Amino acid sequence: MTSAGAVVVPSLGRWGLSAHADLTYRALTLSGPGTTATLARHLGVEVTRIRRAVDELSAAGAVRSSVAGRSRTWHAVPADRVLSVLQGRRSPRVYGDRLRQHVAAVSGLHLDRLPAASVCRLPTRAAARHRIAELVAAERCEHLAVNTEDVISADAAATAAPLDRSMLSRGVRLRMLGLAPLDGSASEPAPPGSEHREATSLPLKLMVFDRRAALFPADPADFEAGAILLTDVDAVAQLTALFYRLWGTARDPYQPEVAAILLSAREQSVVSLLSAGHSEAEIAVRLGLSRRTVVYTLRALMDRLGVDNRFQLALVLGAARAVPLPGVHPPQES
Known part of the structure; x- marks a missing residue:
């Protein structure tokens, strides 16, 4: 409790939980127990997303349930207990090892073997955004982006919009990969002139700038931890190849039925x-x-x-x- 008597609810997003899981946990903590149906009505979110959110929270030990008749009610676990569990699962050392293993497994980058000058750690989200703006301003040919978030925050969307418009106005090809909505709802419209495809899963949040530089989060569970910027030619080529492997198997959400390719x-x-x-x-x-x-x-x-x-x-x-x-x-x- 704060001095004003308000309950302090920690952000669960930094521990890898989705935006809807974080929102659902806040609702349960501040408003008390509820069913998935009542939570959906209260938050104005599709019930399918709420069901997935409580599944996430249950797996993380953040909620418990009680059953009365045919109705299952969800209760928030106290925040201090939740954080204790999450911190035990993801200590900085263990999670750092997992991140390096993840990047190596996905792309074979072997960051520890790259020249030091070709690997730059941007320590904060603000620093990463500043460098992204500089790289985007210098682009002339192609911008590739992979977004792994289920929901793009209003803040992130507001930051990206002018950069996207700037690239498209200069004739830069903008290709974006995102996750398909879990509830089957329509996708958000892509910027006019850009190309957008969706996949059911994506391994890495990523940007590739004119195939000369690539950037991804330092910690995929906490974007506030900044980013890694690579300029090594071979590493950037591997990440470009990764993007196009994903692009080749993803679908265009604005063309539900893709015609078969007929060859002479x-x-x-x-x-x-x-x-x-x-x-x-x-x-x-x-x-x-x-x-x-x-x-x-x-x-x-x-x-x-x-x-x-x-x-x-x-x-x-x-x-x-x-x-x-x-x-x-x-x-x-x-």
Whole structure:
């Protein structure tokens, strides 16, 4: 209790719980026990999200339930007990180890092996936002973003909006990956001119700036802890490849039904040989075509599918099962 008699409710977001779990815990603490239905009405949130929130809270030891007849009522566990449990599970040392293992497992970055000058720790969220604004201002070609939050806060949205508009006004290609709404509701509209896809799960919150720098949170459970900025060429290329692997299997929420990719006999033959590792010259010989015809066939197919290079083409065709997904590498930028 504070001196004014108000209950102090800690933020559970920094411990990895979702925004809806944090909101539900606050409601139970301040307003008393409730069912998922009453919580949904009180908070103005879909009941599906409340059910997921109480599942999160129960797993974290933040709520307990009681049953009367067919009704299950949820009760908040005292905040000091909740924090004691969470702190025991995620001590700074243990969680730091988990973070490094996570990043290495996802992308094989091996941060400890990179040149010190290519790894920069931005110590606070404010510092990260300032550096993001500088990097965005310098972008000229492409901005890639992965958002792992179930709900984008109003503060984060207000910060991102002018940066997005600035990039799009300069002709920067803006591609954003996010999580599909858990309750099946419609997605928030993307900035006009940008490209947006959704996935059921995403491994890492990430930004890639013109394939020259990449940034991700220092602590995925606490964005206030700042970010890691990488400028190592190979590390940025790996994270770019990670983005496009996710992009290739994600869906466009504004096109619920994606038409199958139909290839002509010539296109099928060319891309199949290309995925098997043959060069344009070898493909031309095998199919009895000129090398120029092979190049034209590939270029026309990339234009039709809206991709910029053969790496993206392979991902799109592989995800659509038009051809087997080959072991491709991201293109090198000059």
